[in-house]
Each structure stands twice: as structure tokens, then as C-alpha cells.
Amino acid sequence: xxxxxxxxxxxDLAVSARWIVPVVPRGRVLEFCSLLINxxxxxxxxxxxxxxxxxxxQQHLQLADSVLLPGLINAHGHAxxxxxxxxxxDLPLESWLNNYIWPTEQRWVSPEFVAxxxxxxxxxxxxxxxxxxxxxxxxxxxxxxxxxxxxxxxxLNFPVFEFANAWADSADDCIHKGLSLRDELRSNPLxxxxxxxxxxxxxxxxxxxxxxxxxxxxxxxMHIHLHETAQEVADSIKEHGERPIERxxxxxxxxxxxxxxxxTQVTSQDIELLQTWQSSVxxxxxxxxxxxxxxxxxxxxxxxxxxxALGTDGAASNNSLxxxxxxxxxxxxxxxxxxxxxxxxxxxxxxxxxxKGAEAxxxxxxxxxxxPGKQADFIAVDMSHADMQPVYDxxxxxxxxxxxxxxxxxxxxxxxxLENNRLLSLDAQALKQKxxxxxxxxxxx
Amino acid sequence: xxxxxxxxxxxDLAVSARWIVPVVPRGRVLEFCSLLINxxxxxxxxxxxxxxxxxxxQQHLQLADSVLLPGLINAHGHAxxxxxxxxxxDLPLESWLNNYIWPTEQRWVSPEFVAxxxxxxxxxxxxxxxxxxxxxxxxxxxxxxxxxxxxxxxxLNFPVFEFANAWADSADDCIHKGLSLRDELRSNPLxxxxxxxxxxxxxxxxxxxxxxxxxxxxxxxMHIHLHETAQEVADSIKEHGERPIERxxxxxxxxxxxxxxxxTQVTSQDIELLQTWQSSVxxxxxxxxxxxxxxxxxxxxxxxxxxxALGTDGAASNNSLxxxxxxxxxxxxxxxxxxxxxxxxxxxxxxxxxxKGAEAxxxxxxxxxxxPGKQADFIAVDMSHADMQPVYDxxxxxxxxxxxxxxxxxxxxxxxxLENNRLLSLDAQALKQKxxxxxxxxxxx
Numbered sequence: 053x054x055x056x057x058x059x060x061x062x063x064d065l066a067v068s069a070r071w072i073v074p075v076v077p078r079g080r081v082l083e084f085c086s087l088l089i090n091x092x093x094x095x096x097x098x099x100x101x102x103x104x105x106x107x108x109x110q111q112h113l114q115l116a117d118s119v120l121l122p123g124l125i126n127a128h129g130h131a132x133x134x135x136x137x138x139x140x141x142d143l144p145l146e147s148w149l150n151n152y153i154w155p156t157e158q159r160w161v162s163p164e165f166v167a168x169x170x171x172x173x174x175x176x177x178x179x180x181x182x183x184x185x186x187x188x189x190x191x192x193x194x195x196x197x198x199x200x201x202x203x204x205x206x207x208l209n210f211p212v213f214e215f216a217n218a219w220a221d222s223a224d225d226c227i228h229k230g231l232s233l234r235d236e237l238r239s240n241p242l243x244x245x246x247x248x249x250x251x252x253x254x255x256x257x258x259x260x261x262x263x264x265x266x267x268x269x270x271x272x273x274m275h276i277h278l279h280e281t282a283q284e285v286a287d288s289i290k291e292h293g294e295r296p297i298e299r300x301x302x303x304x305x306x307x308x309x310x311x312x313x314x315x316t317q318v319t320s321q322d323i324e325l326l327q328t329w330q331s332s333v334x335x336x337x338x339x340x341x342x343x344x345x346x347x348x349x350x351x352x353x354x355x356x357x358x359x360x361a362l363g364t365d366g367a368a369s370n371n372s373l374x375x376x377x378x379x380x381x382x383x384x385x386x387x388x389x390x391x392x393x394x395x396x397x398x399x400x401x402x403x404x405x406x407x408k409g410a411e412a413x414x415x416x417x418x419x420x421x422x423x424p425g426k427q428a429d430f431i432a433v434d435m436s437h438a439d440m441q442p443v444y445d446x447x448x449x450x451x452x453x454x455x456x457x458x459x460x461x462x463x464x465x466x467x468x469x470l471e472n473n474r475l476l477s478l479d480a481q482a483l484k485q486k487x488x489x490x491x492x493x494x495x496x497x
Numbered sequence: 498x499x500x501x502x503x504x505x506x507x508x509d510l511a512v513s514a515r516w517i518v519p520v521v522p523r524g525r526v527l528e529f530c531s532l533l534i535n536x537x538x539x540x541x542x543x544x545x546x547x548x549x550x551x552x553x554x555q556q557h558l559q560l561a562d563s564v565l566l567p568g569l570i571n572a573h574g575h576a577x578x579x580x581x582x583x584x585x586x587d588l589p590l591e592s593w594l595n596n597y598i599w600p601t602e603q604r605w606v607s608p609e610f611v612a613x614x615x616x617x618x619x620x621x622x623x624x625x626x627x628x629x630x631x632x633x634x635x636x637x638x639x640x641x642x643x644x645x646x647x648x649x650x651x652x653l654n655f656p657v658f659e660f661a662n663a664w665a666d667s668a669d670d671c672i673h674k675g676l677s678l679r680d681e682l683r684s685n686p687l688x689x690x691x692x693x694x695x696x697x698x699x700x701x702x703x704x705x706x707x708x709x710x711x712x713x714x715x716x717x718x719m720h721i722h723l724h725e726t727a728q729e730v731a732d733s734i735k736e737h738g739e740r741p742i743e744r745x746x747x748x749x750x751x752x753x754x755x756x757x758x759x760x761t762q763v764t765s766q767d768i769e770l771l772q773t774w775q776s777s778v779x780x781x782x783x784x785x786x787x788x789x790x791x792x793x794x795x796x797x798x799x800x801x802x803x804x805x806a807l808g809t810d811g812a813a814s815n816n817s818l819x820x821x822x823x824x825x826x827x828x829x830x831x832x833x834x835x836x837x838x839x840x841x842x843x844x845x846x847x848x849x850x851x852x853k854g855a856e857a858x859x860x861x862x863x864x865x866x867x868x869p870g871k872q873a874d875f876i877a878v879d880m881s882h883a884d885m886q887p888v889y890d891x892x893x894x895x896x897x898x899x900x901x902x903x904x905x906x907x908x909x910x911x912x913x914x915l916e917n918n919r920l921l922s923l924d925a926q927a928l929k930q931k932x933x934x935x936x937x938x939x940x941x942x
Binding site: 140143176180338345370374391392397437442449456457483490495 | 585586587589593620624785787815818819826839843881882883886887889890929940
């Protein structure tokens, strides 16, 4: 009760755990320490033995078998498409898009679809330890509303297409609506906004030039599907005489806040452009495999010091939003592609899902590691279960083990959102009913 | 209470579920039906509406949001190595084996190590829906004992090496001990035995000839690491003038019960041999990726009607024993390797983890599908969670979704072993303590 004594700082929350993996600095694993939180911020980490002497915590949570780590950052997805999870699997890419995904979106996408799909996605992401996601979809205002309700952090990439869609009439209308939304929600500390030109083949040079003008003025990130398939690259060479990333470079669209999603097709010239402009690759291994798009050469990118972050892509091409699983597959694929079992070690995979994701989104001052002054976005994983034992190397276990299903607690900006596996800001039962209603609508036409 | 009425059969158990996926026949999904069990056998499947009219079930379990399917078959592993999960990750293959795994095994492998490691593995396998595993390790008698205690089904592949090890002095001693164990446990209905010559490079032609003699006489399966790496194949060509599978063919070691584990290196001649002898490939995608061994061309094998089953390999090279995850990775990798998103659909992956595994082990009359007369080895997966909703296609969701962590119930030969996520035959708390004790021993030397 001795608040405000000089040697005894009052803080909101202390969480003591068997291990703390702060991610920065790389390789550090703290044992028997406590993470100290005040308001929405991390104020420090101290040995458990010292906590009572130096701090008065309003709440002190003891997680004796758990590891604390930064919340994971899902750097690419389409949250509302969670309503189409498993709707059209195992089809050739063209049939999947032309006969299933696009007609269904055309028929059903609405503010309600987007809100309900985003809510289902956020529930799954929170339960598997993701605390920030980067999303590209129509009606981003609906996703924003659900994020606000759920307490979720997100970068919303408002889509820009040349063709009319349910949300906007034209590319100009996309830009207008996107920028208006950004202005309107400027005061929301959990939301940031980026231009989301869908892909080089759905956006004209004229629109790209406008986007370049805005990017220079507003210092906003740009998020784009790039070099997803060999066909895309071949088509670009045919139509524009250059690879898509060369075209973006000429249009002044590359920079440290450019997020190149997928990038399965990579030449050394492509890597030079990424290096020159410090642009990021957002690697989505499950989606690339499921759509047979190709293999992103992750270790080659890491060797060239290209920033690689990870994303799940939408649930229609994955079908999970599980970032732990994405880390494992990213690390394993990188090893076989590099023909070296020591390529892309677990620590690199964990960085890709945390601090590298934060850097790619331009949010590294706020999130991506457990450091004093950063936002209190963190998760607890219970290591006591059979599938996580024994624990020789906690980072290795997090990446290669069964961590997603062992996430027990999640906080974003200091607010608890998952407690002993239970969602605090969302109603799991109502969510299931909404998902089933949409399924009935979509399949009964 | 009306037992033995002519129209009202008394049975031990009925489990009613939203969906039943029997796996055989392929593609069938039953809705609102009940699986009927008597003693250790499946006696039928009937619509839920009819169950009261035709059967008197001593116990009737209602799982309104769940799917029932055959228990998964993990066709390759080294269960005791679960005690080395994460002990030495992200190392080049040679250093991993020579500096970590082999010295540690040499120092620590004992009947107790094998028993405790097997128990930890079985706990994880049951919790993630595996009801039968094929295992190769020293002291198989210890694994057998734990299986008996746990109620787990297994094929124990007693290892055959030329060199002396903690369990046996020589290849002849391995064979003698293995066959004696088989004789001793002949009456155990859950255990079967196979020859486990470790690999072509650790077993001599003379020993292989003896094994061929026994195989012909005893009609037993043979389980062997084969074509795991390019180096193995190159070395064999150098030493024997032929690829390992050609050498096995000449030694009369191929047949329908030959289980070729890994097989990342595949020529059309290799495929012809597999076809001719109807031998099986046991594909372990995570292990092959983690050790950078290579990519098994699954769709090419399926196109050639080669039987492909799935295994996790040991936890030291995975690091999970999660067969759902193995199914997903197998299907996804197959798509990208085949450059077709419709390659290896979810149904094929599910077959590889069930009926194909049963066929590979020669157990297809007993397990691998939910058919009357087969053993009651089955599992329930709860589809009501956010990460499994909505359910357009239940098989797709099982393979590509988050099923492992949603396994709620497991039965083997009609005996319940997992009930509402709780292990019934094993003590989870004691297991954790054993795992931690071994970790301390192994790291404190």
C-alpha cells in the first residue's frame, strides 16, 4: 500500500515467468524474471527476487511454466476472407479465383461480411498469439471498427484497384476513401494505415504515380502483392518490358516502408533493388505452397540483409492464421532450399514474426520486442504440456514445437485480451453462430 | 434395459457426431450419424435418428460440433528421442549427428530412457489424434511395455545395426533379441513387429541376406531409412555400383510390406521398383525439411500408384509428433513441387495418414478406416472453435486447419484414452517431471 515511495515505484502489472524472450537483443533469454507494465507501456524487466523491493505492482501474475515474448506480427492477410476458409480448396489457381473466390466476393462482400470475417480472424489471431496484423481488404472501415472493439492492433492497407468494386468506384475513389478513413481515425493509437495497391497487374501507371506523390508527402507505407507467381513476372515483361519490381522502382514506389508481399520469383537484380531501397519482403509460406506459387529463397534474402517479415495471407489460401506454424514452415523451407540444416535458425524465424514485422510496418519504435518504452504487446506460452517438453532451448521450442495451441495469455497496449485461453473482448459463441450463418448464405445460393 | 431383444442389439458405446469421415470409401462424409462400438470393434454406423430404435447402447456420447475419423497412423518415428526434442537444432546434419545426437544416445540410452521417452511421445501422439505409431529404437521391449500401459497401438521395428550398441552386441544379437521379443509378445493384440535394418549404409549384405530369409519365412514387414539424402545415394553408387533401392531389390528385400522411409531421392527406375514390388514410401516432410535432406515428389509417386504413408520422424528432427501438421505440409509441398494447386488434395493427405499407413504396415484389415469389423481406433475433433469455422468442407478443414489442438477424444480398440482433452491412461504431471529430470541429466554432464 506504500504508493509513491521514492524507491518503490507503483506499476499496473508485473508478470513473472520462467522465461522471457525479449527478441531484442538477439539471442537473449531471461530466466525467472518479471515483465513490468504501466498503463500501455513496458517499463522494465527485473529478476523476480527484486520485484517486491523495487516495485509495487497493482497486479502480479505468476506464470511458473511459461515464456513471455512479444506478440507476433502477421504482416500480410485478408482478415474478412476467414469467412471463406476452406470454401474452395485444392483447385487450380485460375479456377479458384475465377469460379469461386471472385464471384463469391462480388456477391457477398459488404460492411457486415467484412466486420464478421474480421472478428473471426481476430479471435483466431489472438488465440494463437498474434497482436498486430497487416490487412488488405474492401471496407477497411469495418475492419477498423472491429479492431477497436477487440482491442487489436493493425495496419490497414486500403486496397487500390482500377476496377469498380463493392467498396469503391475507381482507383481514385479507393484512394479518396482510404485517405479519408486515415484522417478520421488518426487519434486511434492501435491503427495505422497504408496504401494497398493490389498488384502490379491491377493498377495502372497513372494510379501508381498518384500513389507515389502521396507516399512522398505523407510518409505512409505501401503494401503490394509482388512477384507472387512466375506468370505475373512473365506478363509484366511482355507488357511493360520489365519485371514488376523494376517497374515499381521507376515509378518511385520503392522505399523502406514498401512491403513486397510473396516475392517467390527472385533474381539477383531484384535483390539489389530491395537492398538499395531497403524495402521488405513479406513471406507467406503456406499460401505460396497451397497455391503452388513457388518457393521464396529466404536464406538468400537474409544473406543479402533484405528484411523478411512473415504473413499468413487470407484463410482461403492457408487455411490458418497461425503465425507459429508460419515461422516453423518458413524456417524449414529455408533450410531445404539453402541445402543447409543450419540455414534460417529458430531465432531468425522468431525475428521475422516480431521485430522484422514491426520494422516492415514502420512500427519498430512501438512494437516487435520487449523493451522499456515500447507498447505492452506481449503473450505467454505455457511450456508445461507433453508436446512442449523437455525445454532445452525455449526459442527453438517456440518455433518448431506446438506453441500456438499453448498460448494462454495475450496483452495489447497493456490490456489483457486473452486470459487462460479465454477471449476477453470477443464473444466466441456469437462468433461461431455468425460464421455458420455466413456459410449458409454463401452455399445456399 | 431391454438387452438381447431381437431388433434391439445391445452395444457398448454409441458416439453421435455432426460429421463422420470413414476415409473408406474415399470422399464419403456422413452427417448426423452415430458410430457404434462393441467391445474392441466397430459394429456399424447409423443415422442418429435410428439409433434408439435399433440399438441399446450402454453409453451414448453426443458430440454435436465434432467430426469422428479414424485415429491417425504415424508410420515412422523414434519415440524415445522425444527426450531430445530441441536438444540440438539448426545444426548442419553431420554436426547434429556426430557431436550431439549420437554421443548423447551413447551416454544415456537405457531401458529407462526409452520408457520415459516413449511415454512422453505417446502422450503427445494421443493428444494430437494418433492411435498407432511405427517406431524404430533400441530397447523396443521398453517401448512395448509403455504401449501396453498406455493402451497404445504400435508396430515396433527392432533396429538392426552392424555395430554394437547399448541394446545389442551385433547385428545377429539385434535380430535374436528382436525376434525373441516378438515371440514373447505374440498375444498382445495392439503390438506388431517388424525388422528395422537402420539403413543401407549401416547394414552389411550378409545381414541383409539373413533378414531376407526371415522375411520370407515369417511374412514380417521391414522398415528402413532409404534414400534419405543425396549423399547416401551417391555413396551407395560408389561403394556398391548401384542405388540403395536397387541393392535391396537384388537382396530380395522388397515386397508389399517393405517400408521405405524418407525417399527424397527418386528416379523413374526407383519408381518402377516400388511399383513392381508394391513397396511403400513413408514420407516425413518436416524432418526432411529440417535436416535439409530434400523434397519427396509426392504427387509423382501418387500418379504412379505408389503407396505413400506419413510419419513425423523423431522429435529431435521435427520437433512435433503432430500428424495433422504433417498432413498439411505434405499436401502443400506436393502442390508446389507439382506446380499445381490441385495436386495432393486434402483427401489424399488424409488417406496417407490413415488407410495408406495401415496398408504400409500390413494392418489394413484392422485399422485405417471406420468400417464395421475393424478395430475401434477413432478420434473426435471439435470444430466449434474460431480457428475451425466455418466448415464448408470438413476434410479440408481437418487437413489445412488447426485440428491437432482440437482433438478432444481418442479411443483405441474401443478403450477411451483421451476424454475432453484429458489423458486417461497416462499421468501428464508425472510425465513433465520425468522429462525435466532427463533434461537436467543430459545437460549437466
